[in-house]
Amino acid sequence: GQNIDQPTEMTATEGAIVQINCTYQTSGFNGLFWYQQHAGEAPTFLSYNVLDGLEEKGRFSSFLSRSKGYSYLLLKELQMKDSASYLCAALDSNYQLIWGAGTKLIIKP
Amino acid sequence: DAMVIQNPRYQVTQFGKPVTLSCSQTLNHNVMYWYQQKSSQAPKLLFHYYDKDFNNEADTPDNFQSRRPNTSFCFLDIRSPGLGDAAMYLCATSRAQGSTDTQYFGPGTRLTVL
Numbered sequence: 001g002q003n004i005d006q007p008t009e010m011t012a013t014e015g016a017i018v019q020i021n022c023t024y025q026t027s028g029f030n031g032l033f034w035y036q037q038h039a040g041e042a043p044t045f046l047s048y049n050v051l052d053g054l055e056e057k058g059r060f061s062s063f064l065s066r067s068k069g070y071s072y073l074l075l076k077e078l079q080m081k082d083s084a085s086y087l088c089a090a091l092d093s094n095y096q097l098i099w100g101a102g103t104k105l106i107i108k109p
Numbered sequence: 110d111a112m113v114i115q116n117p118r119y120q121v122t123q124f125g126k127p128v129t130l131s132c133s134q135t136l137n138h139n140v141m142y143w144y145q146q147k148s149s150q151a152p153k154l155l156f157h158y159y160d161k162d163f164n165n166e167a168d169t170p171d172n173f174q175s176r177r178p179n180t181s182f183c184f185l186d187i188r189s190p191g192l193g194d195a196a197m198y199l200c201a202t203s204r205a206q207g208s209t210d211t212q213y214f215g216p217g218t219r220l221t222v223l
Contacts, residue, residue, distance in 0.1 A: 004151070031209050042199055042214035043152070050209065087151070095207045099151035 002026045004100035006088050011106045012078055020073045020086050020103045028093020034062050034073045035087040037102065043087055046073070075105075083107045112136070113215035115200050121221045122190050130185040130218045132200030138213075140206050141183045143175055144199040146217075152199060158183065159206040187220075195222045 003025045012018040024032065031050035035043035049055055049064035049071060061074040073086055085102035092098055113134045122128040132141065140159050144152040156175040157164050163175065172194070174186045187194055197219050201212040 008149075033211070040197075040217075040219070042217045045211050045213065048209065048211060085149075091209060095209070096154070097212065099153075101149060101151045104149070 002090075002092060002098045004088055004090060004098055006086075006100045006103045008101070009104045009106065011108060012075075014078055014080060014107055014109050016078050017074065017076050018078060018105065020075070020088075020105065022071045022073075022088035022100060024069050024071070024088070024090040024098070024100075026090045026092040026098055029066065030091040030093065030095055032062075032064055032071045032091070033089045033097070034071075035089065037085045037087055039084070046086075078107050080107050080109070113200055113202055113213055115198075115215035115218050117218060118216060119219050119221070121223060122187075123223050124191065125189045128187050128190055128220065130187075130198050130200075130220070132183045132185075132215055133181050134200075134202045134215075135181070136202055136204075136213065137180065138202035138204050139180070140203045140210075141177060142199075142201040142203075142212065143183070143185050144201065145194075146197045146199055155185070157206075190220070190222045192222050195220055 006022045034046040037043040047062035054063045059076045087102040088100040089097045142157040143155045146152040155169045158177045176184045197217045199217045200215040203210040203212045
């Protein structure tokens with residue numbers, strides 16, 4: 001079956017760095033998305049990786065290893081507004097998004 | 110600004126009373142999606158349309174139906190809502206089907222069933 005695993009919850013301190021991991025098993029693979037979702041709101045797009053390596057976009061970076069079925073989202077210089085759920089979603093061979101349940105990130109002052 | 114709009118943002122209905130949720134988009138995207146998301150769970154795809162071609166996910170209950178009268182609008186009908194249908198309903202769009210195009214989400218409609 002197809003599956004996405006990511007931690008349920010993480011806690012970090014304002015100003016620090018946090019890495020949110022995601023492992024995936026899909027029928028075929030056409031890339032991996034990260035979305036941010038604040039409580040009670042819709043997911044918003046953060047990043048898309050299809051090639052191995054690190055993609056940096058401001059304070060947020062996303063990494064992909066296709067051979068390991070693994071990705072992570074790296075958030076630097078954490079701000080209180082980064083408190084949200086972070087959803088990992090892999091695109092399978094039919095271009096269907098397979099979603100993880102999300103990692104709830106709690107930022108403490 | 111081009112966007113995905115959902116109305117209403119909050120909907121309360123009674124057990125068994127039909128309800129319709131609406132979604133519109135100004136992105137001129139070909140594909141529209143309806144997801145159900147319960148608290149702390151992954152979004153679950155209910156339907157998607159490529160233009161007017163309707164695609165029903167295999168495990169979407171018959172209680173849920175959808176209509177897309179034109180490119181801009183899409184509706185989700187819940188014929189007889191049960192307590193288990195209380196959730197956030199998310200509408201999303203993407204430019205093309207069968208591609209790596211990003212899905213863009215509306216703000217969602219939170220459905221409460223009394």
